[in-house]
Amino acid sequence: MSATEATLSDAPVTDAPVPPASASSGEASGSSNTEKPPEKGAFVDAAKLPTQEGPAGIRYDFNAGCRVALPDGKWTIRLKDLDTGNILFETTTGRANVNSSKRFYVRFGIQIHDKAGTLILSHDYDCRNKPVLIQLPVGTLGDTLGWFPYVARFAEAHGCKVTCVMAAPIIPLFKSAYPHITLVTPEEIENSETLKTFYATYTIGLFFDDQANIWQPTDFRLVGLHRTAGYILGVDPTEEPPVVAPDENRARPIEEPYICIAAQSSSQCKYWNNPSGWLQLVAYLKNCGYRVICIDQKPVHGTGIVWNQIPYGAEDQTGDRSLAERVRWLRHAEFFIGLSSGLSWLAWAARCKVVMIAGFTHPTNEFHTPWRIVNWHACNSCWNDPAHRFDHKDFLWCPRHAGTPRQFECTRLITVEHLKRVIKTIPGFPVRNPEGDSPDTPA
Numbered sequence: 230m231s232a233t234e235a236t237l238s239d240a241p242v243t244d245a246p247v248p249p250a251s252a253s254s255g256e257a258s259g260s261s262n263t264e265k266p267p268e269k270g271a272f273v274d275a276a277k278l279p280t281q282e283g284p285a286g287i288r289y290d291f292n293a294g295c296r297v298a299l300p301d302g303k304w305t306i307r308l309k310d311l312d313t314g315n316i317l318f319e320t321t322t323g324r325a326n327v328n329s330s331k332r333f334y335v336r337f338g339i340q341i342h343d344k345a346g347t348l349i350l351s352h353d354y355d356c357r358n359k360p361v362l363i364q365l366p367v368g369t370l371g372d373t374l375g376w377f378p379y380v381a382r383f384a385e386a387h388g389c390k391v392t393c394v395m396a397a398p399i400i401p402l403f404k405s406a407y408p409h410i411t412l413v414t415p416e417e418i419e420n421s422e423t424l425k426t427f428y429a430t431y432t433i434g435l436f437f438d439d440q441a442n443i444w445q446p447t448d449f450r451l452v453g454l455h456r457t458a459g460y461i462l463g464v465d466p467t468e469e470p471p472v473v474a475p476d477e478n479r480a481r482p483i484e485e486p487y488i489c490i491a492a493q494s495s496s497q498c499k500y501w502n503n504p505s506g507w508l509q510l511v512a513y514l515k516n517c518g519y520r521v522i523c524i525d526q527k528p529v530h531g532t533g534i535v536w537n538q539i540p541y542g543a544e545d546q547t548g549d550r551s552l553a554e555r556v557r558w559l560r561h562a563e564f565f566i567g568l569s570s571g572l573s574w575l576a577w578a579a580r581c582k583v584v585m586i587a588g589f590t591h592p593t594n595e596f597h598t599p600w601r602i603v604n605w606h607a608c609n610s611c612w613n614d615p616a617h618r619f620d621h622k623d624f625l626w627c628p629r630h631a632g633t634p635r636q637f638e639c640t641r642l643i644t645v646e647h648l649k650r651v652i653k654t655i656p657g658f659p660v661r662n663p664e665g666d667s668p669d670t671p672a
Contacts, residue, residue, distance in 0.1 A: 271366050271432075271434065272364045272366070272394075272415075272432045272434075273364060273394065273415050273418055273419045273424070275290075275292035275293045275296075275424065275427070275430050276290075276292065276424045276425045276427070278298060278425075279292070279296045279297065279298050280292065280425055280426060280427060280428065281428065283341075283349075283350045283352070284349055284350060285300065285302070285343070285349050285350075286300035287299060287300065287341060287349065287350050289339055289350070289352065290427070290428060290429065291337060291354060291356075291428060291429035291430070292362070292427055292428075292429060292430040293328070293332050293430055293432075294328050294329040294330070294331060294332045295308055295327075295328070295329040295335070295337040295339065295354075296326070296327070296328050296329075297326070297327040297328075297339060297341070298325075298326050298327075299322065299323075299324060299325045299326070299327065299341070300324060301323065301324045302323065302324070302343065302344065303321065303322075303323060303343065303344035304321065304322060304323070304325075304341055304342070304343060304344075304349075305319070305320070305321045305341070305342045305346075306318075306319065306320060306321075306322070306327055306339070306340070306341050307319040307338075307339075307340045307341075308327070308329055308337055308338070308339060309337065309338040309339075309340070310335055310336065310337065310338075311336045311337065311338045311353055311354065312335075312336050317329060317330075317331075317335075317337075330441075330443060331442075331443060331446075332431075332432070332443055332444050333431065333444060333445055333446055333460070333461045333462075333463070334383075334431060334461065334462050334463035335354075335463075336353070336354045336463075337353075337354045338351075338352070338353045338354070339351070339352045339353075354429075356387050356389040356428050356429055357387060357388045357389060358388060358389065358390065359389055359390065359428035359429075360389070360390045360392065360426050360427050360428055361383075361384075361387070361389045361390065361391050361392070361427060361428060361429045361430070361431075362391075362392050362393075362394070362418075362424075362427045362429070362430040362431070363380050363383065363391055363392070363393050363394070363430070363431050363432075363433065363462070364393075364394040364415075364430070364431070364432045364433065365377070365380075365393065365394060365395045365396075365433050366433075366434055367394075367395065367396040367397075367414070367415060368396075369396075369571065370396075370399070370552075370571030370572075370574065370575065371454075371570060371571035371572075371573065371574035371575075372435070372454065372455075372574075373395055373396065373399050374399075374470075374471060374571075374574040374575060374577070374578050375454055375455030375458070375468075375574055375595075375596070376433050376455060376458035377393070377395070377403060377471045378455075378468075378469045378470065378471045379433075379455075379458035379459045379461075379462050379464055379466075380393050380410065380433075380458070380462070381407055381410065381471070382459070382462070382464045382465065382469075383431075383462045383463075383464050384409065384410055386464055389428075390411075391409075391410045391411070392410075392411040392412075392413060392418070392423075392427075393410055393411070393412055393413070394413055394414065394415055394418060395412060395413075395414070396414070397414045398551070398552055399552065400412045400414070401474065401551070401552070401553060402471075402473050402474055402552055402553065402556070402578075403471065403472075403473070403474065404474065405474045405475075406471075406472040406473060406474050407472070431461060431462055432444065432461075433457075433458045433461055433462075435449050435454070435457070436449070437618055437619065438618075444461070445457060445460060445461050446460050446461070447460055448615060450594075450612070450613045450614070450615055451613075452466065452593075453468075453593050453594050453595070454590075454594050454595060455468055455595070455596065456468060468596055468597065470577050470578050470580065470596070471578050473556055473578050473579060474553070476553065476556065476557045476560065477553070478557060481561045482522075482557060482558050482561060483520065483522075485519075485520050486518065486519050486520070486563050486660050487519055487520040487521065487522050487561075487562055487563065488514055488519045488520070488521050488522070488562055488563050488564055488565070488566065489522050489523075489524050489558055489559055489562040489564075489565045489566075489576070489581070490507075490511075490521060490522070490523050490524070490540065490543060490565070490566045490567065491523065491524055491525045491565070491566075491567040491568065491570065491572035491573070492507055492523065492525060492537065492539065492540050492543075492567075492568070493525040493526070493527055493530045493537060493570075494530075494568050494569075494570040495570065495621070496621065496623075496624055496626055497531075497535060497537075497624055497625050497626075497627075497637065498589040498611075498612075498625075498626055498627055498637060498639070498640075499568050499569050499570055499587075499589060500537060500568065500637075500640065501568065501586045501640050501643065502637040502640045502641040503640065503641055503642075503643055503644065503645070504641075505645075506643070506644075506645055506648075507540035507541070507543075508540065508541050508542070509645040510540075510566070510645050510648055510649075511540050511541065511542040511543050512542055513645070513649060513663065515542060516661075516663040516664075517658070517659035517660065517661055517662075517663050518659055518660035518661030519563065519659070519660065520544060521540075521542065521543045521544060522543065522544050522546050522558060522562070523539050523540065523543040523544065523545055523546060523547060524546050524547070524555050524558055524559070524572065525539065525547045525572070526547060526548070526549070526550075527547060528545060528547045531624070532624040532625075533624070535624065535625065546558065552575065555572070555575060556575065556578075556579045559575065559576045559579040559581040560579050560580070560581065562576075562581055563582075563655075563657065563658070563660075564581065564582035564583070564584060564600075564652075564655055564658075565581045565582065565583050565584065566584040566586070566648075566652075567583065567584070567585060567586070568585065568586055568587060569585065569587040569589070569590045569594070569595055573585050573595070574595075574596070577596050577598070582598075582600065582655060583596075583598045583600065584598070584600040584601075584602065584648070584651065584652060584655075585598055585600070585601045585602065586602045586640060586643060586648070587601065587602065587603060587640070588603055588604060588607060588608075588609045588610075588638075588639025588640040588643065589609070589610070589611050589612050589639050589640075590610060590612045590613060591609070591610040591612075591613040593613070594612065594613055599654070600651050600652070600654070600655060602643055602647060602648060602651055603643075604639070604640075604642050604643050604644075604647065606642065607638045607639050607641075607642040607643075608629055608630060608635060608638050608639050609639045611627075611628050611629055611639075614628075617629070
């Protein structure tokens with residue numbers, strides 16, 4: 230990974246409290262009174278003034294919801310959801326700024342009459358052939374890989390000119406595979422004149438405190454981390470891995486059959502907390518005829534007195550390597566074993582078979598894999614429980630059992646025998662039958 234890439238993790242970055250928002254109007258003060266996205270810095274702000282010019286000095290756009298700037302006069306404005314037929318907002322006002330309360334995709338209709346009742350502006354949302362900005366937060370890897378297919382689906386469904394904001398290290402993975410989508414970093418577009426051209430803007434994130442459903446039509450914990458992007462953008466939420474650019478070097482990294490693993494993550498609840506799990510599993514895989522390659526960014530990670538080491542016996546391919554290099558390792562691997570973290574999503578994108586060890590998330594939270602490991606006898610799925618708000622600043626977060634003997638039992642009680650049994654169902658496993666063990670008998 231590059232130095233920039235070292236900042237990527239799978240921790241959510243859009244989980245600050247969401248400010249209240251509603252359709253509103255008031256006296257203009259020389260700048261827009263629209264609500265700003267949560268957590269300053271997570272997203273680039275829209276242009277101060279609506280970008281589309283209408284008659285009689287009226288301006289409007291769909292950047293951060295439906296925005297309308299009304300000049301001096303007496304106006305009756307109505308905002309409507311064209312798909313549901315609901316009138317969302319209607320008022321009579323003078324000079325004012327109006328902003329819808331919903332910031333996710335809605336096919337808005339705008340109608341404005343003057344004081345004589347004459348229809349001055351009637352506009353139905355239609356972004357075909359128009360520039361649209363879709364923003365993905367830059368602090369994550371897995372989230373972006375899960376969300377980007379919905380960005381591409383939106384561009385295809387609407388025939389619009391999409392610009393997508395994402396982290397710089399991820400752009401090379403998608404740039405050649407999606408030439409019709411402009412990929413930029415926040416720094417490239419912030420405060421630029423380009424912001425004044427966008428017809429609509431949508432922000433994709435994990436909005437933990439969005440009880441009013443301002444930024445998302447449904448709580449992401451109910452629909453899944455990746456599928457929430459489909460709901461926000463109003464497209465089919467069916468999951469689909471992104472297309473990743475072909476390898477520059479298409480040769481196998483090593484000749485022998487190998488398995489990639491990733492044992493590190495951004496929070497201890499995501500780790501496989503079985504004390505001897507990786508030790509036994511790596512030894513078993515090597516005994517089955519595979520080289521075991523660790524492709525984590527860091528060989529050691531943790532905080533305070535809790536540190537996690539690269540699994541003993543695994544070959545060290547950690548370090549600041551590009552994502553493209555990791556994709557190359559994954560494309561030629563027999564399969565990948567990882568956690569509910571970014572490199573599992575990268576393996577999914579690389580079309581590598583994924584064995585996912587996870588307990589703190591429900592299986593609906595990530596992409597489907599037939600080789601998901603979960604122990605239903607242990608506490609599980611706290612991440613998807615709205616009663617427990619995830620704290621990504623607490624490395625030892627365990628909301629139900631912190632400080633008790635049951636802390637992290639969701640993965641601590643996942644056994645090596647469980648993994649062996651699941652791994653044996655992977656086609657082609659093993660390349661060598663280990664002594665005293667048969668792929669046709671239970672582990």
